[in-house]
Amino acid sequence: xxxxxxxxxxxxxxxxxxxxxxxxxxxxxxxxxxxxxxxxxxxxxxxxxxxxxxxxxxxxxxxxxxxxxxxxxxxxxxxxxxxxxxxxxxxxxxxxxxxxxxxxxxxxxxxxxxxxxxxxxxxxxxxxxxxxxxxxxxxxxxxxxxxxxxxxxxxxxxx
Numbered sequence: 001x002x003x004x005x006x007x008x009x010x011x012x013x014x015x016x017x018x019x020x021x022x023x024x025x026x027x028x029x030x031x032x033x034x035x036x037x038x039x040x041x042x043x044x045x046x047x048x049x050x051x052x053x054x055x056x057x058x059x060x061x062x063x064x065x066x067x068x069x070x071x072x073x074x075x076x077x078x079x080x081x082x083x084x085x086x087x088x089x090x091x092x093x094x095x096x097x098x099x100x101x102x103x104x105x106x107x108x109x110x111x112x113x114x115x116x117x118x119x120x121x122x123x124x125x126x127x128x129x130x131x132x133x134x135x136x137x138x139x140x141x142x143x144x145x146x147x148x149x150x151x152x153x154x155x156x157x158x159x
Contacts, residue, residue: 004048010037024048033067036060058096065092065100070109077115080105081141113150116142120154130155 005025013019013031020037022030032042036059040052048056068090069083078086080101087097104110116137123133130151137147 004050004053007042007044007046007048009044010042030056032056032060033063036063061092061096062099062103065090065096066103068092069100069104073104073109077118078110079112079115079141080110083110085141112142113146115140116146116150117154120150124154 005027007022008025009023010020011023013021016031018034019031020034022032022037022042024030036056039059040056042056046052065087069087072078072083072086083101083104084097087100088094092100101110119137119140119142120133123136128136133151133154134147137150138144142150
C-alpha cells in the first residue's frame, strides 16, 4: 500500500458476501473481509497511519491464510505439517502460517493425533498393514511417537 490517507467510504462488495470495498482518499480501493475491518477498527473518516496500513495488510493475510486452511480441511483432515506446507506454497509468510496454525489448533481444527487416528482407520479399511500405516502417517508429517501410538491403538481395535 502507498502513503496513508483517510477512509472515505466502506460499502458492501456487490459480488463477494461478507466483503466490503474500502475507499481510501487518493488510493486504490481495497476489498476486505468484514473480520479484517473489525480487527483493525476501520470506519469512514478514519485517518490511516503507516502502522494502520501495515496492520490492514497483516490482518488480511491472516484472514486469507485461515480461509485457505479451512478450505483444505473441508475436503479432508490434514496434519499440521500438510497445512503448513500448503500455506507456504500459496505464498504466505512463515509468521502468518505459524499464527494461522496456532489459531486453528486453539480452535480444535488442527490436532495431529486426531488426524492420525482418522487416517489410520481409513487406511485399515484398505487393508494396509502396520509398516504401511506408519509410513503413510509419517509421510503426512505425523511425528514418529504419535504415529506409533496411533497404529498400536488402531491395530489393537482390529484384533
